[in-house]
Amino acid sequence: MNIKELKEMIELMNENGLAELELEREGMSLKLKKASEPSFAHPMAYSIPTIPAPRSAVEAAVAAPAAAPVPPSNFKDVKSPMVGTFYRAPSPEAAPFAEIGQMVEVGQVVCIVEAMKLMNEIKSDVRGKVVEICVDNTEPVEFGQVLFRVDPTK
Numbered sequence: 001m002n003i004k005e006l007k008e009m010i011e012l013m014n015e016n017g018l019a020e021l022e023l024e025r026e027g028m029s030l031k032l033k034k035a036s037e038p039s040f041a042h043p044m045a046y047s048i049p050t051i052p053a054p055r056s057a058v059e060a061a062v063a064a065p066a067a068a069p070v071p072p073s074n075f076k077d078v079k080s081p082m083v084g085t086f087y088r089a090p091s092p093e094a095a096p097f098a099e100i101g102q103m104v105e106v107g108q109v110v111c112i113v114e115a116m117k118l119m120n121e122i123k124s125d126v127r128g129k130v131v132e133i134c135v136d137n138t139e140p141v142e143f144g145q146v147l148f149r150v151d152p153t154k
Contacts (some may be wrong), residue, residue: 038082076126078148080141084115088137098148102130110148113141 009032013021021032080086088096088111098110104124111122132149135141 030096035081074117074151074153075131075149076128076152077146078110078124078150079114080122080143080145080147081119082113082115083143084113084141085117085118086135086137086139086141086147087114088133096102098124098130098133100133101132104128122147123138124148124150126150126152 009021009023012018013032013034019034023030038104040077090097090112097112098104098108104110104127106124106127108124109121110124113120113122119140128150130148131151134146134148139145
């Protein structure tokens with residue numbers, strides 16, 4: 001690694017607001033971390049409240065009405081227990097584990113979430129009909145993200 005590459009990494013950190021950057025390449029490990037500045041180095045910021053301009057009667061009439069509250073549904077969510085990549089089927093050629101309109105049982109595998117090269121079967125914790133698949137195949141998912149919505153009354 002040369003000075004030019006190091007400067008580019010520092011610029012990358014500054015442009016993206018990164019406080020830390022770690023790189024491993026060809027048996028070399030590099031960790032860049034910005035030093036925290038003392039709090040007295042920052043000037044005090046004050047906000048001055050502003051008074052909104054009065055709206056005309058026409059603007060008020062044209063303003064969008066407030067959205068009606070959505071009634072709570074009785075659907076149960078099957079959520080991702082980890083961060084990873086969502087797969088609907090065990091292989092690209094295989095049929096999906098679950099489809100919209102299909103009945104699923106408690107403990108039935110509904111998808112796979114790959115995390116750190118490990119394929120983790122995700123099982124339904126509710127019995128019912130799949131009403132929505134909330135993630136596209138091969139998309140990244142977060143911990144707690146809804147994967148499926150199941151109607152337990154069906």
